[in-house]
Amino acid sequence: MARRSIRQPSSTDDLDARKATILEAVVREHIDTAQPVGSSAVAATSHLAVSSATVRSEMVTLEREGYLAQPHTSAGRVPTDKGYRYFVDHLQAGVVGEAQQQQIKDFFANVRGEVEDVLAQTSTLLSQLTSYTSVVVGTGHAQSAILSTQLVSLDARHQLLVTVFADGSVTKHSLLSSFDVSHVEVAEASRQLNALLIGTVLDARVQVPSRNDHVATLVREAVATLHAQAPTLDGEQVFIGGSSKVAEAFDGVETVRQVLAILEQELLVVSLVQDILDQGLSVAIGSEHGFEPLVSCAVIVAPVTIDGHPSGAVGLLGPTRMKYSEAMAAARAVSAQLTQHFDGDDRA
Amino acid sequence: MARRSIRQPSSTDDLDARKATILEAVVREHIDTAQPVGSSAVAATSHLAVSSATVRSEMVTLEREGYLAQPHTSAGRVPTDKGYRYFVDHLQAGVVGEAQQQQIKDFFANVRGEVEDVLAQTSTLLSQLTSYTSVVVGTGHAQSAILSTQLVSLDARHQLLVTVFADGSVTKHSLLSSFDVSHVEVAEASRQLNALLIGTVLDARVQVPSRNDHVATLVREAVATLHAQAPTLDGEQVFIGGSSKVAEAFDGVETVRQVLAILEQELLVVSLVQDILDQGLSVAIGSEHGFEPLVSCAVIVAPVTIDGHPSGAVGLLGPTRMKYSEAMAAARAVSAQLTQHFDGDDRA
DNA sequence: TGTTAGCACTCAATTCTACCGAGTGCTAAC
DNA sequence: GTTAGCACTCGGTAGAATTGAGTGCTAACA
Known part of the structure; x- marks a missing residue:
């Protein structure tokens, strides 16, 4: 297994306010358009009263420091993993939209059946909410009497x-x-x-x-x-929802194939999610999680607890240019509801 | 659900020997190359001592009768669903290769665990054997005491x-x-x-x-x-193996997405397999199975019996230009072994 | 010193053109 | 019925020209 230790997430130094704003603008724009972002676009969208030339010279610095990259000389900039990491670390917590909040509420109000069924359906829900592939892990009962x-x-x-x-x-x-x-x-x-x-x-x-x-x-x-x-650890369960979203999120057919192949190996997926949780992270971007085939992916995780101790997790897998704010909010909301669901009315 | 009744498979009239040979050559070549097949290629590969011009005039007939189609004027011919159907109906049963036969034997000799585990692993096996996505269905226990x-x-x-x-x-x-x-x-x-x-x-x-x-x-x-x-029908189980093969088998990303989306709906998959079995078919090609989103797919099924009565099936899903002979042989071999496995040493 | 307008330069993407050639349909001769 | 010959079609490719988004640099400016 080609695993490496997870990189320290806090290795991103601080940037001055203007560089941070520019970086953020580039990330936002790139997530939106999937295109390299040019200096003039940044000058226009960000609310800095600065010309594109200034933005340009800042971008040179950001590139030298590893936050941005240039696909080729005459193109705009694209965020690197480090760039996304800075963006995510400085993201103020997002909130889930009205409609989605309602959808989550409805779901947990009506969901029936055994734990396995609930987890499987939750996975589908999370995928529908975010348009990314979702992973729900239920930990084993090795320690249960x-x-x-x-x-x-x-x-x-x-x-x-x-x-x-x-x-x-x-x-x-x-x-x-x-x-x-x-x-x-x-x-x-x-x-x-x-x-x-x-x-x-x-x-x-x-x-x-x-x-x-x-x-x-x-x-x-x-x-x-x-x-x-x-x-x-018999009983460890994985539920993967929305694997068809993989075909939407990535463009290269070969990338799609690789990601699907990983998802088929459920043990790998569990250990991936577990590793990220163990590092205390909630997002692993690009090469941070150490899985070669998933370098173009970001993984979001949120733990689920039952009666206070950890007993699973929900996760989302998307491209590095995923909508972190929304996706993280959705994952958090669903994990919270799931925790509440099992602590509450139904016995797990 | 956009379902239609399954077409009669025996609606293919008989073709004279030469037309049959030509059709077969086109199908074989197209399965191999994924390209339209021209008259000269057929004249060369098939063992008919006939010029391309003759082949050409036969092809016109085959096209008029619906066995072949032309992507555009100056291209070769491509089989239609009806063409594939004729090909499959007149295919002498294939055999699985030495190595694969051995792989199947080894698998069933060593497989451990509960029925569910065996079925899940069988699905992976079948997918590895054929490079197509496999479906293993275990029917419910509604009638069990x-x-x-x-x-x-x-x-x-x-x-x-x-x-x-x-x-x-x-x-x-x-x-x-x-x-x-x-x-x-x-x-x-x-x-x-x-x-x-x-x-x-x-x-x-x-x-x-x-x-x-x-x-x-x-x-x-x-x-x-x-x-x-x-x-x-609680207990009906579906195990899908090798969904990443979908990305290999189809070229359009959109097609990949659609097929994956279908595979996610397990109930749909079960009913698809069940329908095909009910019609007494072992292969459903293109539009024959009536699922709009799967028109570019062919589905191969083989029933599994326990103690003589039907209790499941194994299936393969690939592009209409799939390697029918090998895939059907593999499906049959695996379903036979599975039947034997459950009838024999282990109790199901 | 930081900012900016101006400008030359780069290079992927697009468009246009010409052309090739695989393959066809037709016809006339065998 | 078969086939050689031929004109024709049309998708694919290769090359050239063009476009334009975006850059880096420089000189002037506050």
Whole structure:
């Protein structure tokens, strides 16, 4: 995996007021038009009472300091990752529009179903709100206590182990015995499993029976199967919404392909989101996140907590020239509502 | 939904041998090169001892009869949907290559985990084998008998209803009571639910208790919740693999976007696959499947059965100029292996 | 010293033109 | 029925000319 450590976001020095204004104008304009921005455009749109020549000489400095770049000699300027970073760091928090606020409210007022369904639909919502691809991550239940476990017989050789965790998640594992098992034995094994496991977490050590009869063997197998899952953070879920937006956001077909290919690898996506969160960031721009194939992307994340501890995140993936203000506001609003949703009426 | 009935596939009349050869040559060449095919190319590649002029006059006929089309006057010919249809109908069954056969074998020899995992991974496999986007559909358990149902207390007001079906699937539904429920009451409700539901199918009528105590209310709610799911064919699962292949298969960014947008709507995909299967087809080309946005696509499907009755399908989605022979062979091989996998060692 | 008007210069993008050539349809001869 | 021959069509390409947005530099100005 071609990962590198995430760059310090605060490495952007401060710019004097006029340079900052010019940089901001360039970023805004470029986000709007997707075109290189010229000095005269900046002189016109920004409210600096300055001629284009002055803007030009400032731009030379900004370029030398790495905030702007020139695609070719006779073109305008384009923001670099560092330029976007400065812009984002100095962005005052945006607010979500009336209509969108309403849409979010309506959604959470009407959403039904299990956690998984809610997360999946939230992902679609976030994508619709922003026109970017959205990622919703629900963290695993590795640290949740087991509430109940049950062994169900499918046929003489096959049993299904169903486990319910305190966070409301349910897992199933099929077991294949090398001998025929009676219903009575399954019931007894189920009883013993409950006695052993209820209240424990997945990686806890439990005392399994050492006898060699059917029931004991079954119990041992069940516990082993269950514990084998613990390290893989089983239950970590990813919901990706609006992957078709990728085709809108990027122009090169090849770029689209690469981004889609990344999104297919859900583990990668989870670790990407997790990394960004671990660094305490809410936005990773261009090469900041260290994923080669995503250099032309920016990723916005907002954590979701349940009962105060982190238990997931919502994210947005767009081009580096994305509408940071709106997108960040939407992500924040949705993550807040999601947090509230799970803390509140519905139990997660 | 802009659906239309599927066209009869057998509406292609028969062509004389030479026309058939020419048509086939055009299709093969066009699939290979993505370019319009000229008469001289056909005269050269096909083993007809005929001049290009003869081919040309035959092509005029083929065009008049709707098998070929001309992008513009001075270009070669391109197959129409009808042309592809004839080609596919007269295609002798292809075989999968050595390496691919091996890859499939290895996959099914090593695949682990629950049905869902197997299906998801199968989808990825099929996509890798063919370089097309793959769809794996697992049909719901609406007709499966209930093996076990269990009510678990999350807290005083929230209970989780976990149901195991004979096909090995598990559902969960959370219930919210308007009153506090004790653990004893939950256990009793769970016991009663088992007595009521075990052995029934989802849409069966059962006699619920009419009393008004906590337990009876809980039981009623649980049954109602469960039965509310029956008509929605709950449990129908779609796994889409290799959506990034869409960006390779189609050139227009807009087409890519449209196809991705369709793939996002999983219900649509299921009904598409189902429709094609219902018509007894294994390939739907261009407008045959009646989905406007997918006119430039062909869809290949192959049914999967468990214990003899249909329980899913694998599918491939590519451009109309896809490699039918290879793709159909791969789909068939994978669906056969999948069928065997579920009938055999592992219980589904 | 910072700002600005003026100006020459650069270079991608656009337009125009000519032309090539793959491919066609037609016809006359075999 | 087949084919060689031929005039014709028209998309694609290559080159030249043009355009114009934008730059950097310089000299004058406040």
